Amino acid sequence: NAGVMQNPRHLVRRRGQEARLRCSPMKGHSHVYWYRQLPEEGLKFMVYLQKENIIDESGMPKERFSAEFPKEGPSILRIQQVVRGDSAAYFCASSPTAVGEGQYFGPGTRLTVT
């Protein structure tokens, strides 16, 4: 059973470009969480999705950030018009249920904005 997959592992974008980060959950997992680690900070929750639904986006910046988890395919975290402050490591985690079980993390995508 493959683990959580994220790609790309490293992404470099110039200011103003768009960044698309992909996350394929573990097989059988329908709950996906995105977390962000800014430089010198801990992991912070961004958004929680189930298939085709955003359940909790309380940790997402109000502008430029969006997330989706379509019926088919990976979950996508999209950042439009990136700025230097978006440089961070973005992790996704998947779980078979919302509560009661652990979350399994992917290797992360390290975004660098130049």
Next chain:
Amino acid sequence: ILNVEQSPQSLHVQEGDSTNFTCSFPSSNFYALHWYRWETAKSPEALFVMTLNGDEKKKGRISATLNTKEGYSYLYIKGSQPEDSATYLCAPGDSNTGKLIFGQGTTLQVKP
């Protein structure tokens, strides 16, 4: 909003020493307390998911206890080895959505 505190922030021990870390959190609105082990350039690795007051879990030389009434959990490592060097994170899981609220972590360095 949960505020999760971990102490100490960092720890340096000799191989063979036993050590423990603390995680404290507000004792409400969570369904489970998670412990993760995070090595540099890798993904966080789940160690324990603890739900019951007084729960104690063990995995090899690592064990953890949970006190939900007073809002703390301890992680113990017996006979530390260099391969135990990592950052150890605790995170209560929200009772409605399951989202994890992470502490800043305790970074352990074990010298051979």
